[in-house]
Amino acid sequence: MSEFKSPNFRNEDGSAAPDIVGVTTFTSPYYFVPPSGTTAERPSGDGLAPGMLRFNTDIGRLEVWRNDHWATILGESPNLGNQLVTNSAGGTGTRAISCGGQSAPSTKTDSIDYITVETLGNSQDFGDLSQGQINSPVGGASRTRGLCQGGSLVPARQSTVESVTIASTGSAVDYGDLSVARSEAGCITNQTRSIVGGGADPSSDSNVMDYGEIAGSGTYVDFGDLVDDREAVGGGISNGVRGLFYGGSNPLQNTIEFVTISTLGNSQEFGDLRDNTDRRKNGCSNAIRGIIASGISPTSNKGIEFLTIATKGNTQFFGELTSARRSVSAVASPTRGVFMGGEVAPTPTPQNTIDYITIMTTGNAVDFGDLDHDGATNGVATGMAHFSNGHGGL
Numbered sequence: 001m002s003e004f005k006s007p008n009f010r011n012e013d014g015s016a017a018p019d020i021v022g023v024t025t026f027t028s029p030y031y032f033v034p035p036s037g038t039t040a041e042r043p044s045g046d047g048l049a050p051g052m053l054r055f056n057t058d059i060g061r062l063e064v065w066r067n068d069h070w071a072t073i074l075g076e077s078p079n080l081g082n083q084l085v086t087n088s089a090g091g092t093g094t095r096a097i098s099c100g101g102q103s104a105p106s107t108k109t110d111s112i113d114y115i116t117v118e119t120l121g122n123s124q125d126f127g128d129l130s131q132g133q134i135n136s137p138v139g140g141a142s143r144t145r146g147l148c149q150g151g152s153l154v155p156a157r158q159s160t161v162e163s164v165t166i167a168s169t170g171s172a173v174d175y176g177d178l179s180v181a182r183s184e185a186g187c188i189t190n191q192t193r194s195i196v197g198g199g200a201d202p203s204s205d206s207n208v209m210d211y212g213e214i215a216g217s218g219t220y221v222d223f224g225d226l227v228d229d230r231e232a233v234g235g236g237i238s239n240g241v242r243g244l245f246y247g248g249s250n251p252l253q254n255t256i257e258f259v260t261i262s263t264l265g266n267s268q269e270f271g272d273l274r275d276n277t278d279r280r281k282n283g284c285s286n287a288i289r290g291i292i293a294s295g296i297s298p299t300s301n302k303g304i305e306f307l308t309i310a311t312k313g314n315t316q317f318f319g320e321l322t323s324a325r326r327s328v329s330a331v332a333s334p335t336r337g338v339f340m341g342g343e344v345a346p347t348p349t350p351q352n353t354i355d356y357i358t359i360m361t362t363g364n365a366v367d368f369g370d371l372d373h374d375g376a377t378n379g380v381a382t383g384m385a386h387f388s389n390g391h392g393g394l
Contacts, residue, residue, distance in 0.1 A: 034062070039360045042070055056360070061335070093118040094333035094390030095166050097126060097141075098340055098371075099148040100134040101384035108133035108153075112164065112172065113372065115340075115354070117333040117388060122369040123340070123354065127171040131160050138196060138235065139385035140189035141166060142214045143394050148172060148385045149196055152183040157202050161212065161220070166389045176218040179210040186235025188243030189214065190261050190393040197245045197267070198226050198233035205229040205250050209259070209267070224266040227257055236283045236330055236386075237290035238393035239309040244290060247273055247281050256307070256315070261393070271314040274305050282339075284332035285309060285392035286359050291337045293321060294328045301326075304357065304365065309392070319364040322355040329386035335359060341371050341381035350381035 036055035042063075043052070052065040063070045094117040102108040110133045112126040129148060137151030137158075148162045159181035162172035178196060185199030185206075197209040207229045210220040226233070230248030237244040238261060245267060246256040254275070257267035273281070273292070283292040292315060293304045302324045305315035321328070325342035332338070338356045343349055352372075355365035371381050 094336075094388050096331035096338060096340075096386065096388040097139070097146055097164065097166065098123070098329050098331075098384040098386045099139060099162075099172070100129055100137050100151060101341070101382055102135040108135050110134065112148075114169075115338065115369070117331065117336050117338055117356075117390065120368050123372050125372070126169045127164070129172050130162055130174060131158070134158065136183040136383040137385040138185045138187040138199070139387035140187040140194035140196075140214070141387035141389055141391070142189065142191050143389045145214050146387045146389070147175060147194055147212075147214065149187060149194070150178050150182050150185060150199065151385070152200075157181040157183050157200060176212065177220070179220045179222060180206060180208050182206050182208075184231040184233070186233035186245045186248075188235050188238045188245070188259070188261065188393065189387075189391075190238060190240045190243075193261055195223055195243060195259065195261060196220065197235065198230050198248060200231040205231045223264055224259065226267050227255060227269075228253060232280045234281045234283050234292060236332075236391070237285040237292075237307075237309060238391070239285065239287045240393045242309055243393065244270060244283075244307075244309065246270075246283070246292065249280075258312075270312050271307070274315050274317065275303070280327045282328055282330040282386070284330040284337045284388075286332055286334045287392040289359050290392075291318065291330070291332070291357065291359060293330055293337075293339050294326050294342060306359075306362070318362050319357065321353075321365045322367055323351065323353055325351045325353070327382045329384045331386050331388040332359065332392065333388065333390040334392075338368060339365065340386065341384060343382040348382070352381050 034053045048065050050067045056063050097114045099112045110129040113123040114126045115123050134151040137148045140147050146164045146166050151158050159177040161175040163175040164172045180201050182199035182201040186197045188195050195211040207226040209223040211223045212220040233248040234246045242258050243261050244258050254273040256270040258270045259267050281292050290307045302320035304318040306318040307315045328342035329340040337359050340354045342351050352370045354368040356368045357365050
């Protein structure tokens with residue numbers, strides 16, 4: 001057995017402490033400070049021993065070396081479910097939910113599914129929407145409550161907003177209405193407020209931003225305007241203070257705009273997407289970085305891009321999805337982004353793929369599992385509302 005020896009330790013008052021020989025454990029009534037650094041400063045290569053510990057200053061969490069990669073230690077997560085309640089699902093972690101959607105113009109669903117982001121596996125049934133089968137609603141959430149907002153019941157655009165309690169399972173209940181009925185909008189949220197931007201309203205594309213208080217109910221009120229009228233707007237990226245809308249179509253847009261969630265007013269310029277030929281992109285975020293995936297250019301693609309929410313600028317290349325598709329649903333925990341479903345263009349063939357990335361790194365997505373939306377793994381898989389109770393705005 002090798003020996004560890006040092007004669008140079010000192011007490012806090014500067015006096016000499018005992019020599020340490022062969023010590024395998026430390027005890028202290030205070031704390032232990034491990035080495036720290038950014039993601040880019042992670043040690044790599046030969047010589048790393050399993051169990052090495054460091055604090056990642058980019059994501060604010062401990063990491064441990066697992067012999068082939070740095071694994072994040074999740075020190076906290078919201079408890080989900082109460083196993084003493086009949087309709088409640090047990091487990092811990094960040095829960096992500098998808099609602100509604102379609103696999104073809106004539107095939108829509110009222111299904112609600114969920115996954116636990118920190119795990120791997122197929123989605124599970126949560127319940128049903130109350131308004132029936134609907135396409136292209138938009139989702140948003142606090143830590144406790146999720147909202148499914150607007151959408152299309154062919155051919156009419158809808159203003160209906162429904163809510164679910166994320167930690168339970170069961171059917172959605174009525175919340176109220178958007179100020180303007182529309183589908184294919186974007187949404188950003190923090191713990192208190194849900195802001196819906198753009199989309200296709202009953203007569204044209206819209207630049208409207210309206211908002212509701214997530215814990216409340218009733219009709220949304222005006223927030224301000226996006227720079228342009230457009231549908232297929234991307235959202236889902238916020239850090240609790242700032243939220244981003246991006247992309248869209250009619251005509252195609254590559255602009256990224258931001259709002260300060262707690263205020264009112266029109267959006268302001270943030271930067272540009274890497275590719276202005278893409279639309280139907282969806283995104284997610286932790287509190288630092290936003291991730292945007294997929295799109296049409298003019299067919300489906302695999303591209304993933306990222307940005308830093310607190311700064312302004314254009315997106316940068318992150319990696320690729322496991323398969324090319326558009327209109328994926330994107331959700332996040334503090335460490336992981338997950339992309340669910342989507343369809344292959346130009347023929348709208350639905351996909352049941354779920355894959356994931358680690359937000360604070362770069363690289364290609366990895367398989368997570370499959371969608372079991374509407375009770376069939378080849379079922380409805382595009383145009384879904386999506387949200388989680390662990391995204392960057394919380």
